[in-house]
Amino acid sequence: MNEAHGRLRARFARIATIEEAQAMLGWDAAAMMPPGGGAARGEQLAVLAGLAHDLLVAGETADWLAAADPGDDPWEIANLALMRDRQRRAAALPGDLVEAQARANSACEKIWREARAAADFGRVLPAFAQVVRLAREAAVALGEALGVDPYDALMEGFQPGVRAADVAPIFAAYEGFLADALPAAEARQIAPRKPEGPFSEAAQEALCRRMATRAGLDFAHARLDRSSHPFCGGTPSDIRITTRYDEADFAQSLMGVMHETGHALYEAGLPSAHARQPVGQAAGMAVHESQSLIIEMQACRSDPFLAWLGPVLRENFGGEAAVYAPENLARLWRRVARGHIRVDADELTYPAHVSLRFRLERALIAGDLAPADLPAAWREGMAARLGITPANDAEGCLQDIHWYDGAFGYFPSYTLGAMAAAQLMAAARAAVPGLDAALAAGDFTPLRAWLGAAIHARGSLLGFNDLLRAATGKPLDPADFLAHLRRRYLGAG
C-alpha cells in the first residue's frame, strides 16, 4: 500500500469514529433520552453527519483516491473499492439536496406520527410528496454517478450488489408459492395453548439476558435496554440492543432479543484487524438481516431448540407442562395468520408484505405511482397477496416509518435476509453434522462458530452474492427458503 492509501485508511477511520458517535447518540435518543432532548439531539446528529460528509467529499480525499495503491492484499483492494463507492455516492449528491432531504424527511416523519395516530394519510400527503420528490431527485443523481437505474442506486445504499432486476423474479417465485402454500398451511395448523401470564418484566429481562448470553452475546461489550422499536445499535465493542416487554406474552421480548442478538453477534464478529475501515464493516442490510433471522427464525424456532427451551421456560415462568411441550411451542410461535402489520407478520407471509412495498416504492421512485394514489395501490396489493384489505391507512400504507423518513430501497433487505438465512442454515447443517443436536442442548456454539467464519469474519470483503457463494457454494437461491417454508409449514420432507 502507498502513502495515499494509508492516508485514506486514516481518513475513513476518522469518518467511522464519527459514525460510532452518531450510533451511540442514536441509541441514546431511542432508549434513554428524555422527551425534551429531541431538538438538541437533532442538531448534534446533523452536525456530526455534516462533519463526516465534509471529510468524505473533501478535495484531498478525492486526490488520495486517485493516487491510492492498495498493494496485493485482497482486503485492501476491496477496501479501496468500497472507499471509492462511498465517496462517489457522497459526491454525487449536491449539498443543498442533502440538506433539503434531511429537513423534508425530518418534517415528514413528525407529521407521519400524527397522521398514523389519526389514520389520516391526507394529513401527511403534502410532506410525503415532497419527500418522494427529493428522493427521486437523489436517486437520479446517484444513478447517473453509479451508472445504474435510480431505484437500484437507492437499494445499493442499503445492500450493495443487489439490483431490482434480481429481486423481482425472486418475489414473483415467492408469490406463486404463497398462493397455494398459505391456504394449505392454514388448513393444517392446530390451535396452540397459550402460556398464562402475567410474566413480570424483570423475569422476562433476566431470561432474555440469559438466552442472549447463551447465544454468544458478551455483556462486557453489550447492553440490553428498552425502546418502543427494538433495534441493535452501538459499535462492535459496545453493542446496544433493545426490546420491549409485554407482560401478557414473553415471546415478543424473547424472540425479539434473539433477533437483535443475531445482529449483535455479526457486529461483534466483524474482523477487528479492519475495524473502522469500510472493508471491516457489515456487508449490507440483507446480510445483517440474515444474521438476525438465522438466530431467531432458523435456530430459536426450530424443533430441536424448542425441545430444549420448553423446560427452561417452565422453570422460569411456571405453568402446565403441556403448554411448554415443543409441539405446542411450535404451534404457538410458528402460527400463520393473514395480518395487516408487517412487523407482526409470521415467517410465511412476511415476504408478501415486503414484495408489496418493493413494488410500490419502485413505482414511486420511477414516477409510475403518484404519492396520492398510494393508499388505493396498497389496498389492492394486500388483497391480491393476502386476500385482506386494511380497514384504514394506519394499518395500511401509514404503518412503517421508512418512506416517511425518506428510506426507499430498504425493504427488500428483509426478505433477501430471510432467504439468505435459510440458505446459510442449510449450508451450516451440511457442514456441521452436530448442529441440530447442539441446538437441542441449548448450545449455539457450532452454529455461531460456522457463521463467525463464513460471514462475520469476512466483513465487506465480498459482495452479497459472492459472500453467499463463499459460504454456501451458490449465490442467493430462494429455493432453500421455499424448501424451509414447505418443511416447517406444509409438513414436507
Add this chain to the structure above:
Amino acid sequence: MNEAHGRLRARFARIATIEEAQAMLGWDAAAMMPPGGGAARGEQLAVLAGLAHDLLVAGETADWLAAADPGDDPWEIANLALMRDRQRRAAALPGDLVEAQARANSACEKIWREARAAADFGRVLPAFAQVVRLAREAAVALGEALGVDPYDALMEGFQPGVRAADVAPIFAAYEGFLADALPAAEARQIAPRKPEGPFSEAAQEALCRRMATRAGLDFAHARLDRSSHPFCGGTPSDIRITTRYDEADFAQSLMGVMHETGHALYEAGLPSAHARQPVGQAAGMAVHESQSLIIEMQACRSDPFLAWLGPVLRENFGGEAAVYAPENLARLWRRVARGHIRVDADELTYPAHVSLRFRLERALIAGDLAPADLPAAWREGMAARLGITPANDAEGCLQDIHWYDGAFGYFPSYTLGAMAAAQLMAAARAAVPGLDAALAAGDFTPLRAWLGAAIHARGSLLGFNDLLRAATGKPLDPADFLAHLRRRYLGAG
C-alpha cells in the same frame, strides 16, 4: 453585528454542538457503557475533541475574529471577547503538545487507579511526573499567550477572572479562622441518632426524584442515573445527573442529588437566546459550584428546610420521630469531623482540603515541588491544617483523580464556589423576605427565581467578580462564608 461576527456565531455554535455530543458520550461512559466499550469511546471522544479544536484554530476563525464587529449589544460584545479568549487558548498550545498531554493524562489516569487501589504512589510516579512536565509546558505556553502567570493561565481555564493572588489571601483568612473554629465546633457538637436502615435503592431513588423535581428539575429535560462518581452532565435541554446509593444511609444519595440538581438548574436556566454561544454558557466552575452548594448546603441543610424534610423522610422510610426531628437531622448532616478524604469532608473543613491542594498544585506547576516529594508535602499539609496524618497515600495524595488526569487549577473552584454560595444566599435572603419561610414549606420557588435572574440567566455575560457584584453588590467576599460557618457551627448570631 457584521458578517464576520455572524460567521463566528455559526462557527462557535458548531463547536458547542460537538461539545454537546462529547458531553452525552461522557455521561454514557460513566453511567451506561459496558466495560469493554472504553477503548472505542476514548477514540470517539478524541476525534470529536480534535474536530472541535480544528474548527477553533482554523485560519478563517482567526480572520473572522480579526474582522468581527459585534455591534452595540453587550451580549455580543461579551460573546466576542469570550470567543477571542477561547481561540487564543486553543492556538497557544501546539498540536503535538495537546496530543502528548491527552496521551500522557489518559495513561497516567489508568495507572493511578491501580496505584490508588494499592496505596502505592511510587507506581504512578513516572507517569505522573510526565503529566506534570507537560502541564507545566502547557501552562507556560498559555501564560505567555494570555500575559499571566502559568498557574493563573490554568486556573483561568476553569474559572475565568480569578487569579492565584486573589485566592491565596482568601485561603489564609480561612485557615486562620479554622484554627480556632474547628476545635470549638467539635467541642459543642452533640452525637446524632442515626436513621436505621436498610433503605432500599428504589425508595431512595423515588425520594431523590421527588426532591429534585421539587427543587425545580424538569424530568422532561433530565435523567437521574447511577455512576460511581456522581456528576451533572449533558446539555441544557437534556441534563443528566447521577448519584450512588448506600442502603445504610440515604443522605448520601439525597444530598448528592440535591447538589447535582443545583448544577442542573444552572444549566437549565442559562439564556436560551444565546444557546451554544460562549456568552450563553455557564460562567465557570466556581460559579457552577456555587449553584450546587447553594441548593445542597445553604438550602437543604438549613434549619427551615430540615424542619420540613424530617416528616417527609419519616413518611418515606419509617422510624422514630426523634430521629427525624430537625435538631437531630442538623446534628447528623452538619457534623464536623477531621477526615482524610475531601469528598467526604464536612462544610467546615472542606476548604482545608482545597487550600492544601491549591498550595501543592501551585508549587508543582511553578517547579517548586518535585512530583516525588508530593506524599511528604501532603502529610505535612494535612497535619498543619487538620492535625491528622494519612496512614497511606490512598487516603493522601492519591485520593483525587484531578492531577493524575492532568487537571491543575481546578481545585480552588470548590471553595470559591462555597464562598460565593454563602454570599449569594445572604443576598437572596435580603432580597426575598419570604425565602426561609418558603424553604420551611419545602418550597424552592423563591430561591430558584432569584438565582435564575441573578445568576443563571446571565450566562457568561459577566466575569466572576462582576457577576457577584451584580447579584450581591460586592465582589467575592469570604466574610459571608465565614459568618455562615460561625452561625451554623459555632452558634454565633
